[in-house]
Amino acid sequence: MVAHYEYRYQAKVGADTRPALKIVPQNKVQTYTFAALQLQRGGQLGPITIAYETWGHLSAAADNAILLTHALTGSSHAHEASAPDDPKAAWWNPLVGPGKFFDTDRYFVVCSNVLGGCSGSTGPSSINPLTGRPYGMRFPVVTIRDMVNAQYQLVQHLGIRSLAMVAGGSIGGQQALEWAVSYPEMVRNVVVVAASAAVTAQAIAFNEIARQSIMADPDWLCGDYATGHGPATGLSIARMLAMITYQSEEAMEMRFSRNPAQREVVTSPTFSPEFGGRFDIENYLYYQGDKLAHRFDANSYLYISRAMDLYDVSEGYPSLDVALQRIQGKALFIGVRSDFLFPAAQVRWLADRVQSVGGDVRYVELDSPHGHDAFLKEWALLNDALRLIEHL
Amino acid sequence: MVAHYEYRYQAKVGADTRPALKIVPQNKVQTYTFAALQLQRGGQLGPITIAYETWGHLSAAADNAILLTHALTGSSHAHEASAPDDPKAAWWNPLVGPGKFFDTDRYFVVCSNVLGGCSGSTGPSSINPLTGRPYGMRFPVVTIRDMVNAQYQLVQHLGIRSLAMVAGGSIGGQQALEWAVSYPEMVRNVVVVAASAAVTAQAIAFNEIARQSIMADPDWLCGDYATGHGPATGLSIARMLAMITYQSEEAMEMRFSRNPAQREVVTSPTFSPEFGGRFDIENYLYYQGDKLAHRFDANSYLYISRAMDLYDVSEGYPSLDVALQRIQGKALFIGVRSDFLFPAAQVRWLADRVQSVGGDVRYVELDSPHGHDAFLKEWALLNDALRLIEHL
Numbered sequence: 073m074v075a076h077y078e079y080r081y082q083a084k085v086g087a088d089t090r091p092a093l094k095i096v097p098q099n100k101v102q103t104y105t106f107a108a109l110q111l112q113r114g115g116q117l118g119p120i121t122i123a124y125e126t127w128g129h130l131s132a133a134a135d136n137a138i139l140l141t142h143a144l145t146g147s148s149h150a151h152e153a154s155a156p157d158d159p160k161a162a163w164w165n166p167l168v169g170p171g172k173f174f175d176t177d178r179y180f181v182v183c184s185n186v187l188g189g190c191s192g193s194t195g196p197s198s199i200n201p202l203t204g205r206p207y208g209m210r211f212p213v214v215t216i217r218d219m220v221n222a223q224y225q226l227v228q229h230l231g232i233r234s235l236a237m238v239a240g241g242s243i244g245g246q247q248a249l250e251w252a253v254s255y256p257e258m259v260r261n262v263v264v265v266a267a268s269a270a271v272t273a274q275a276i277a278f279n280e281i282a283r284q285s286i287m288a289d290p291d292w293l294c295g296d297y298a299t300g301h302g303p304a305t306g307l308s309i310a311r312m313l314a315m316i317t318y319q320s321e322e323a324m325e326m327r328f329s330r331n332p333a334q335r336e337v338v339t340s341p342t343f344s345p346e347f348g349g350r351f352d353i354e355n356y357l358y359y360q361g362d363k364l365a366h367r368f369d370a371n372s373y374l375y376i377s378r379a380m381d382l383y384d385v386s387e388g389y390p391s392l393d394v395a396l397q398r399i400q401g402k403a404l405f406i407g408v409r410s411d412f413l414f415p416a417a418q419v420r421w422l423a424d425r426v427q428s429v430g431g432d433v434r435y436v437e438l439d440s441p442h443g444h445d446a447f448l449k450e451w452a453l454l455n456d457a458l459r460l461i462e463h464l
Numbered sequence: 465m466v467a468h469y470e471y472r473y474q475a476k477v478g479a480d481t482r483p484a485l486k487i488v489p490q491n492k493v494q495t496y497t498f499a500a501l502q503l504q505r506g507g508q509l510g511p512i513t514i515a516y517e518t519w520g521h522l523s524a525a526a527d528n529a530i531l532l533t534h535a536l537t538g539s540s541h542a543h544e545a546s547a548p549d550d551p552k553a554a555w556w557n558p559l560v561g562p563g564k565f566f567d568t569d570r571y572f573v574v575c576s577n578v579l580g581g582c583s584g585s586t587g588p589s590s591i592n593p594l595t596g597r598p599y600g601m602r603f604p605v606v607t608i609r610d611m612v613n614a615q616y617q618l619v620q621h622l623g624i625r626s627l628a629m630v631a632g633g634s635i636g637g638q639q640a641l642e643w644a645v646s647y648p649e650m651v652r653n654v655v656v657v658a659a660s661a662a663v664t665a666q667a668i669a670f671n672e673i674a675r676q677s678i679m680a681d682p683d684w685l686c687g688d689y690a691t692g693h694g695p696a697t698g699l700s701i702a703r704m705l706a707m708i709t710y711q712s713e714e715a716m717e718m719r720f721s722r723n724p725a726q727r728e729v730v731t732s733p734t735f736s737p738e739f740g741g742r743f744d745i746e747n748y749l750y751y752q753g754d755k756l757a758h759r760f761d762a763n764s765y766l767y768i769s770r771a772m773d774l775y776d777v778s779e780g781y782p783s784l785d786v787a788l789q790r791i792q793g794k795a796l797f798i799g800v801r802s803d804f805l806f807p808a809a810q811v812r813w814l815a816d817r818v819q820s821v822g823g824d825v826r827y828v829e830l831d832s833p834h835g836h837d838a839f840l841k842e843w844a845l846l847n848d849a850l851r852l853i854e855h856l
């Protein structure tokens with residue numbers, strides 16, 4: 073997740089004086105713990121805690137729930153009820169709330185932190201009950217399907233009988249799709265934004281380079297860093313790279329072009345000296361890298377980005393068509409014209425494929441220059457696009 | 465219970481046991497040393513040695529020379545006379561030689577290693593005469609114009625009165641363009657392949673992330689590593705990233721898609737364990753990273769990539785048009801449809817701009833899926849494109 077970016081630079085002080093990593097507990101975050109989960113790639117993991125937030129009320133029929141699924145570095149905090157008009161207060165804030173598309177007056181809106189995350193749910197920074205220390209890289213490989221299966225446990229726990237909608241973008245879109253395929257009888261509507269049946273080789277390449285950057289940082293310590301003392305440099309570089317994939321050449325050109333650094337100068341991840349000046353795009357990327365390194369766990373980054381690579385909706389089915397035929401609800405696919413992480417053509421292809429196997433589906437493409445990030449930025453376009461599912 | 469899965473760390477053998485970096489001396493490489501060069505960004509550097517190779521013979525009129533200019537990690541070895549049919553024996557081998565487009569029977573073909581490089585020319589790995597030790601990061605910022613000015617010294621030394629052509633791709637294309645603007649009276653024809661007037665914000669972003677990866681490697685030692693013991697991990701990661709920008713989503717999809725690793729497994733730059741298997745694209749990138757780390761100097765990578773970022777053909781002129789108006793020779797610009805490092809639209813835009821100020825110019829776009837790399841790969845298309853300059 074990106075996009076909520078204020079171009080306010082903070083002077084970065086040296087590594088020693090860095091505040092420890094803080095995963096700020098979100099407002100009213102609740103947790104649900106269950107014994108264990110069978111994992112898609114084998115073995116089981118437990119106990120598992122899932123952190124979640126809810127807004128609105130579950131109806132007597134327990135059928136008015138909406139599940140929102142977050143992206144790579146997101147959290148359960150899709151909405152901030154105390155600041156409904158601040159688009160930066162929560163990741164889908166402009167879309168969630170009373171009278172908004174995800175209408176908390178009518179729906180019981182739920183968002184949970186993914187399995188493998190670092191905002192309250194069980195992940196590599198959680199304590200391994202066998203050792204009393206954080207899992208680190210002893211955490212098992214988890215997949216998008218595992219994340220969805222964990223969410224399913226939560227949904228059951230909350231007494232939800234039927235989901236009016238599951239919606240998410242990017243890795244959240246992969247989860248939404250997986251919901252519609254894994255639990256077709258539960259999902260009446262699904263919205264998949266900027267996600268496809270499986271990522272491209274190029275997306276895997278970007279993710280793997282980001283992971284290598286994290287693991288190359290001597291502070292990574294094979295994943296056994298102390299909480300708050302992780303590989304900040306490597307994670308910053310990983311984030312800088314990810315930012316390229318979230319934007320587009322067009323958007324970067326509009327915003328940064330070849331301008332020299334415009335604002336207060338941020339220290340680079342390596343504290344390296346400048347040579348030949350500094351471009352604004354560089355300063356921006358340093359800022360973004362630093363920000364993530366102070367709010368996110370590096371091992372979670374490794375695991376969740378890997379889940380993104382590994383996701384293939386057809387896995388475990390005889391064919392992609394057999395998987396997609398399972399979808400019972402109405403499906404809305406939203407691509408972004410300038411997205412190069414999840415190219416619009418692939419989102420559209422998936423929608424066409426669902427339709428070809430008899431699905432009740434619509435595809436809409438956001439005409440935005442903002443690349444993948446559009447799903448966290450183009451509020452007016454998203455609102456218009458989302459309304460289409462009501463007309464399916 | 466934790467899932468049962470393979471997680472064997474390979475012991476990371478330290479930099480000590482890696483073979484020393486080998487910059488293999490090219491066949492018949494000659495050198496020319498001159499006292500000093502005034503640098504575009506201030507100060508002077510000297511003495512300067514330029515490594516070069518030549519093929520064919522200079523005519524009595526000294527006007528049949530062709531200068532080929534290489535890309536980021538290239539060298540003077542544009543042609544291998546002993547293996548004229550091996551496209552991998554030299555970087556433009558299929559285009560250079562008797563009867564080829566750059567016809568060594570008719571032309572005196574010259575290629576030199578750039579200033580800042582590590583294949584015989586003065587660069588950050590050269591001995592600083594003031595200290596008796598390698599320059600490292602005490603090497604000054606050098607620009608594309610400085611590289612061209614150093615080449616000009618070589619051209620004068622070789623007795624060349626007029627260049628029949630200057631041609632190069634990528635950073636080599638920037639040099640070719642700069643030749644036509646800086647020394648218009650010398651250049652009768654110029655061929656700029658996959659290069660533009662100045663790189664995009666996105667290209668700067670990619671380059672800076674690559675540089676941060678290099679500088680984040682503890683073996684970098686602020687640039688003061690011993691020869692052969694440089695930041696191999698960081699340089700490998702940098703190369704992996706660069707490989708994405710040299711290819712295209714389309715080409716990667718055709719070649720790798722989501723296939724598992726097909727061939728002998730290469731160790732990753734960080735010697736990290738796999739989790740969730742290995743994709744072929746990952747294995748390929750590890751291989752490419754490792755290969756570069758064993759043949760190229762990390763500090764040269766920093767300096768030359770920075771020269772690429774800093775290049776703006778208009779620098780020092782009242783306007784871009786004033787700069788481009790200086791071009792006297794015929795100019796051929798070649799873009800690649802799928803190039804996202806130097807987008808074809810920007811190459812075309814530059815060609816149009818040259819034409820609009822009265823230049824004798826043609827633009828041709830290679831319809832290749834291979835991205836930026838097409839200039840080192842699409843021999844038939846390149847040959848056809850190059851012939852266009854004869855019809856100007």
